[in-house]
Amino acid sequence: MLWEAWKAYASDESHWLESQEKGLLKAEYLTGYILRLWFEEILDVSIFDLDFEPLLMVEEPGAALVPLKELERFQFVKGDGALIWPNPETGNYDERAIDLAPECVRFFCERYGKVVKPFEAAAT
Numbered sequence: 001m002l003w004e005a006w007k008a009y010a011s012d013e014s015h016w017l018e019s020q021e022k023g024l025l026k027a028e029y030l031t032g033y034i035l036r037l038w039f040e041e042i043l044d045v046s047i048f049d050l051d052f053e054p055l056l057m058v059e060e061p062g063a064a065l066v067p068l069k070e071l072e073r074f075q076f077v078k079g080d081g082a083l084i085w086p087n088p089e090t091g092n093y094d095e096r097a098i099d100l101a102p103e104c105v106r107f108f109c110e111r112y113g114k115v116v117k118p119f120e121a122a123a124t
Contacts, residue, residue, distance in 0.1 A: 001059065002054060002055055002059055002108070002112070003055070003059055003060075003061065003062070005111070006104060006107055006108070009107055010103070010104070010107075022039065022040035022041065022042075022102075023039070023040055023081040023082065023102040024037060024038065024039060024040075024079035024080070024081060024082060024083055024102050024105060025038040025039065025040050025045060025079055026038040026078075026079045027077050027078055027079030027083055027084075029074075029075045029077055030049065032051070032053060032071075033051055033052040033053040033056060033057070033071070033074060034049055034050065034051045034052070034053075035049070035050055035052065035077060035083075036048070036049050036116065037049075037050060037079060037083070037105060037109060037113075038079060039102070039106060039109075039119075041119045044119055044120055045117065045119070046115070046117060046118055046119040047115075047116040047117040048109035048110075048113035048114065048115055048116060049113060049114040049116055050105070050108055050109050050112065050113040050114075051112075051113075052068070052074070054112070055108065056068055056069050056074070057069060064098060065098060067085075067098065068085060068098060072088075073085060073088055076088055081102065082099045082100060082101055082102055082105075083099060083100040083102070083105045084097060084098070084099045085097060085098040085099070
């Protein structure tokens with residue numbers, strides 16, 4: 001259901017016409033399947049905690065994300081524009097790396113995540 005909501009959202013072109021996603025600045029493993037995620041904003045950041053357990057363990061995430069069900073692999077994460085789990089053997093971003101687009105991650109953060117620090121637009 002959660003992944004279906006993302007697919008429906010992503011397939012609606014109107015969401016992307018004026019989109020200017022800056023991307024992820026940082027991702028930090030907290031505990032279990034929870035990550036703290038920093039998104040770049042205009043002159044600020046927003047920070048969310050997102051529990052990936054429902055996305056990985058409750059729902060079928062798709063074959064590409066199945067390796068992340070292993071907690072040891074899930075913990076090895078970074079935010080570098082996208083949400084990236086590098087190749088666990090080399091630490092490189094290569095054919096064994098797993099990534100999620102920042103738009104997808106923000107979608108889940110805004111709907112199901114916990115806001116740690118909201119975006120505060122600069123006063124004009």
